[in-house]
Amino acid sequence: DIVMTQTPLSSPVTLGQPASISCRSSQGLVHSDGNTYLSWLQQRPGQPPRLLIYKISNRFSGVPDRFSGSGAGTDFTLKISRVEAEDVGVYYCVQATQFPRTFGQGTKVEVK
């Protein structure tokens, strides 16, 4: 199984400041169709997960443009350009290149 490792596990941020989360996979995530199925999910307190970014850098419908994804190979990054109060929650990377799907441990973003 592919192991997904996120850093940091906790990220205290000041509102209006940027935040960055890293995700590393134990092996490459390029699918046989040429796509890299690395996504980022946001989970606000008491809510189900919500898709933010798919295929490394594509924002899903309705996701603000302050969220961006990048990376290649085995190293990926989620960036929030200016953290807003509604961004508080836990962020997960997940690979959907193969079964079983595997998630990172989650990174808790909280306001300082």
Add this chain to the structure above:
Amino acid sequence: EVQLLESGGGLVQPGGSLRLSCAASGFTFSNFAMSWVRQAPGKGLEWVSGISGSDSGTYYADSVKGRFTISRDNSKNTLYLQMNSLRAEDTAVYFCATDYGSYLPQLAYWGQGTLVTVSS
């Protein structure tokens, strides 16, 4: 509007069984694989099982293989998870989610979840 509504959770004794359902609407259900993902209290997300749109392929996490069975009824737009030989460590909120398909990215939509508690 895509909607996924899970049901069937509850309290069950160790060794018991439960069947979860996920009613889907707002998209062409048969065109999409589906997954079950669970979250133990205070913990992260764990993928449990997946099924292709045509029901021709099923996939399981090692932790549930041989105990859980995923299935779907495309005529009813409903996904199922039959859970047998339940253990305390299966206690979690179970979410269904859309997986790969024709016009949506994987894990695009999620239900609100249903709580399964395994305890004597």
